[in-house]
Amino acid sequence: MVPQIRWSHSHSGGYVFHNPGHYDVQPAYKSDGWNTDPWTLVEDAQGRLLGRGSTDDKAPVISWLFVIEAHQKLGLDFPVNLKMCFEGMEESGSEGLDDIIHQEAKAYFKDVDCVCISDNYWLGTNKPCLTYGLRGVSYFHLKVTGPGKDLHSGVFGGTVHEPMTDLIHLMGKLVTPDGKILVPGIMDDVAPVTEAENSLYQGLDFTLNDIYGATESKTTIFDTEREVLMARWRFPSLSLHGVEGAFYNPGDKTVIPAKVIGKFSIRSVPNQEPEKITQLVKDHINAEFAKLNSKNTIDIACSHGGKCWVADVNHWNFVAAANAVQRVFNAKPDYTREGGSIPVTLTFQDALQKNVLLLPMGRSDDGAHSTNEKIDKFNFIEGIKLLSTYLHEVSAQS
Amino acid sequence: MVPQIRWSHSHSGGYVFHNPGHYDVQPAYKSDGWNTDPWTLVEDAQGRLLGRGSTDDKAPVISWLFVIEAHQKLGLDFPVNLKMCFEGMEESGSEGLDDIIHQEAKAYFKDVDCVCISDNYWLGTNKPCLTYGLRGVSYFHLKVTGPGKDLHSGVFGGTVHEPMTDLIHLMGKLVTPDGKILVPGIMDDVAPVTEAENSLYQGLDFTLNDIYGATESKTTIFDTEREVLMARWRFPSLSLHGVEGAFYNPGDKTVIPAKVIGKFSIRSVPNQEPEKITQLVKDHINAEFAKLNSKNTIDIACSHGGKCWVADVNHWNFVAAANAVQRVFNAKPDYTREGGSIPVTLTFQDALQKNVLLLPMGRSDDGAHSTNEKIDKFNFIEGIKLLSTYLHEVSAQS
Ligand SMILES: [Zn+2]
Ligand SMILES: [Zn+2]
Ligand SMILES: [Zn+2]
Ligand SMILES: [Zn+2]
Numbered sequence: 082m083v084p085q086i087r088w089s090h091s092h093s094g095g096y097v098f099h100n101p102g103h104y105d106v107q108p109a110y111k112s113d114g115w116n117t118d119p120w121t122l123v124e125d126a127q128g129r130l131l132g133r134g135s136t137d138d139k140a141p142v143i144s145w146l147f148v149i150e151a152h153q154k155l156g157l158d159f160p161v162n163l164k165m166c167f168e169g170m171e172e173s174g175s176e177g178l179d180d181i182i183h184q185e186a187k188a189y190f191k192d193v194d195c196v197c198i199s200d201n202y203w204l205g206t207n208k209p210c211l212t213y214g215l216r217g218v219s220y221f222h223l224k225v226t227g228p229g230k231d232l233h234s235g236v237f238g239g240t241v242h243e244p245m246t247d248l249i250h251l252m253g254k255l256v257t258p259d260g261k262i263l264v265p266g267i268m269d270d271v272a273p274v275t276e277a278e279n280s281l282y283q284g285l286d287f288t289l290n291d292i293y294g295a296t297e298s299k300t301t302i303f304d305t306e307r308e309v310l311m312a313r314w315r316f317p318s319l320s321l322h323g324v325e326g327a328f329y330n331p332g333d334k335t336v337i338p339a340k341v342i343g344k345f346s347i348r349s350v351p352n353q354e355p356e357k358i359t360q361l362v363k364d365h366i367n368a369e370f371a372k373l374n375s376k377n378t379i380d381i382a383c384s385h386g387g388k389c390w391v392a393d394v395n396h397w398n399f400v401a402a403a404n405a406v407q408r409v410f411n412a413k414p415d416y417t418r419e420g421g422s423i424p425v426t427l428t429f430q431d432a433l434q435k436n437v438l439l440l441p442m443g444r445s446d447d448g449a450h451s452t453n454e455k456i457d458k459f460n461f462i463e464g465i466k467l468l469s470t471y472l473h474e475v476s477a478q479s
Numbered sequence: 480m481v482p483q484i485r486w487s488h489s490h491s492g493g494y495v496f497h498n499p500g501h502y503d504v505q506p507a508y509k510s511d512g513w514n515t516d517p518w519t520l521v522e523d524a525q526g527r528l529l530g531r532g533s534t535d536d537k538a539p540v541i542s543w544l545f546v547i548e549a550h551q552k553l554g555l556d557f558p559v560n561l562k563m564c565f566e567g568m569e570e571s572g573s574e575g576l577d578d579i580i581h582q583e584a585k586a587y588f589k590d591v592d593c594v595c596i597s598d599n600y601w602l603g604t605n606k607p608c609l610t611y612g613l614r615g616v617s618y619f620h621l622k623v624t625g626p627g628k629d630l631h632s633g634v635f636g637g638t639v640h641e642p643m644t645d646l647i648h649l650m651g652k653l654v655t656p657d658g659k660i661l662v663p664g665i666m667d668d669v670a671p672v673t674e675a676e677n678s679l680y681q682g683l684d685f686t687l688n689d690i691y692g693a694t695e696s697k698t699t700i701f702d703t704e705r706e707v708l709m710a711r712w713r714f715p716s717l718s719l720h721g722v723e724g725a726f727y728n729p730g731d732k733t734v735i736p737a738k739v740i741g742k743f744s745i746r747s748v749p750n751q752e753p754e755k756i757t758q759l760v761k762d763h764i765n766a767e768f769a770k771l772n773s774k775n776t777i778d779i780a781c782s783h784g785g786k787c788w789v790a791d792v793n794h795w796n797f798v799a800a801a802n803a804v805q806r807v808f809n810a811k812p813d814y815t816r817e818g819g820s821i822p823v824t825l826t827f828q829d830a831l832q833k834n835v836l837l838l839p840m841g842r843s844d845d846g847a848h849s850t851n852e853k854i855d856k857f858n859f860i861e862g863i864k865l866l867s868t869y870l871h872e873v874s875a876q877s
Contacts, residue, residue, distance in 0.1 A: 220731045229695020235819020238746050239658050239716025240707050242698045246656050246719055253651035258644050258771040260637050297627020300639045300774045309638050318637025320735055323726030333618045333782055337718055348636050373656040376698045384731055421633020
């Protein structure tokens with residue numbers, strides 16, 4: 082599952098790099114709405130390379146190999162030692178990957194000095210970025226159990242405590258319509274915004290039109306780019322995803338469901354810990370349920386708790402990458418986070434205890450996982466230069 | 480769709496009866512859990528007649544024919560004129576029935592003096608009943624629309640007004656966990672409980688254990704039989720049935736649904752009118768939504784509004800039936816209502832403007848629509864006597 086390509090040249094003294102990526106891709110059918118065969122790489126008139134996996138994650142993966150090949154063909158000394166890890170199950174949950182990383186932490190990965198992953202995207206379409214943070218996610222199942230079987234609302238409506246009513250009331254105590262999380266204590270561990278951090282939000286390649294476009298609506302809670310991005314990147318959020326066990330089809334059905342399970346998740350940020358989040362949520366739900374005076378019973382459980390991640394942007398790994406962006410693009414990079422999680426990032430961080438840099442190659446509009454996925458030839462070519470230059474910049478820092 | 484069997488003997492002077500019933504049945508497969516072939520009538524050791532449709536509604540329908548046959552064979556004068564209407568699509572929504580009833584109101588049905596329908600059940604298992612009321616039902620779809628497409632909660636959680644959050648808050652404003660409807664004005668038209676009505680709740684064949692058994696739980700809101708039955712029969716209730724468009728499968732999915740539709744219904748009682756209920760619900764939802772300050776949009780619509788029904792238990796039709804119960808069972812009948820709706824009842828009431836009596840034959844545990852549906856031979860035989868005696872009692876009242 083984790084094929085290894087070892088760079089046979091051993092660089093003495095320099096840093097050892099680890100560059101994971103994945104060669105597996107999402108499914109794709111032309112009938113999904115592709116304009117071209119998704120499994121044939123096509124270059125269109127605007128210089129876009131179209132095909133499934135073009136940007137996620139084949140271009141970055143192959144670029145590392147081009148960097149090596151270029152050094153070989155030019156007879157140049159390779160600036161660092163490289164350890165690669167190409168994954169083939171990233172799009173199917175990376176089964177087994179965590180285990181092998183932890184297992185190899187003191188073996189294959191033992192002399193790694195830093196990690197660089199290229200498997201995310203520029204914030205916009207104009208400017209490279211270095212990504213230094215991800216939110217964690219804790220997923221909850223809130224089960225309310227009442228009658229022993231589903232009931233008919235004609236016969237039993239008004240006579241029993243309906244699990245769905247209890248659940249709706251409890252879910253309504255989790256978050257306000259403007260996104261404020263109602264779980265007491267949940268914000269206590271959220272790191273305050275520092276001046277240095279604030280300055281990273283200046284001049285980002287992002288406008289409100291970007292989020293209007295991405296959501297196909299003007300339903301944003303905030304009216305400034307900074308607030309939108311901070312809400313996405315560095316503050317927690319709580320989303321209500323749905324209800325299992327209730328009526329969900331079109332049309333009318335007069336059922337009183339016997340057991341319903343509300344699904345919601347909390348996106349977490351430094352310095353929140355999943356264990357504490359779970360405890361706060363449980364305490365809150367139990368306290369709110371007690372107020373309902375219901376004869377039903379509840380069960381609240383965290384089905385998945387993934388930690389957030391943040392890296393030190395002043396680490397030499399990030400400094401080298403910023404220098405490389407300056408040299409290749411003649412620009413300062415944006416410093417970005419992502420609202421979602423990329424679990425392998427955290428696994429490498431935890432297992433190797435080294436600085437992890439996310440150095441994306443594609444643009445925000447590349448359409449990873451979507452139809453007509455592409456990478457612009459510009460991003461691909463300049464991206465190869467960036468990766469190569471980055472390795473030389475790192476070497477210069479050592 | 481409405482086969483007609485006319486009784487050729489024309490009774491001069493007496494009442495004209497209309498006795499609708501249905502000969503179609505629910506589907507049934509032995510694999511559903513039947514102990515015997517559902518399509519073969521089997522009498523078991525306890526004298527129960529097992530088979531699909533045995534109690535719903537074949538025994539009552541055929542009983543009217545046995546009553547006629549008995550009079551013929553005994554050479555007895557038939558006490559009334561009879562107009563029958565046997566339906567064959569009751570279990571599939573009675574398509575077309577309303578139209579034909581209204582169409583024939585001044586034709587086939589024009590000289591009908593009263594209606595007697597035998598298509599419901601005793602309140603318990605020991606005592607016959609006369610049923611004089613049904614609740615109406617108004618079904619609502621509350622749609623909240625936000626982003627143009629489903630979003631990922633990692634990327635967008637915290638940045639947009641989530642339709643699911645708005646919906647949960649609105650649904651939480653509809654009913655309390657102990658069944659109190661929160662729509663302002665909704666109780667204004669509910670008829671007060673009279674002394675006479677109160678007395679009908681004395682000595683009913685119903686205990687709390689019956690509802691514990693039926694719900695397979697002890698999740699009742701009330702602790703007395705009278706309160707339970709009043710909540711089921713003569714007070715409105717509001718049930719939250721589910722959400723269309725949200726995540727409903729087992730497992731975890733981190734989706735922010737773009738559009739969600741909450742489903743709920745209100746069971747209505749005299750003197751509530753569906754049009755007014757709809758208006759009150761719309762006004763309430765719109766007022767509550769305005770408080771949310773959300774950028775999403777809502778749409779609230781009533782997909783079905785069926786009126787409640789109540790009959791005068793002092794009408795000669797009910798008096799005759801009570802006398803018949805006394806003669807056949809040597810007991811006073813229970814006077815019951817049903818929490819659900821039997822739309823044809825209301826249609827006959829509306830179209831013919833005559834007293835409608837529901838005179839059940841089977842017991843509450845007969846399992847209509849369920850596996851191992853049965854009617855007890857006792858109920859069947861005594862039920863035929865009851866129907867016959869009832870016709871003679873009516874004749875005596877004229
Ligand atoms: Zn990827
Ligand atoms: Zn992917
Ligand atoms: Zn029936
Ligand atoms: Zn039926």
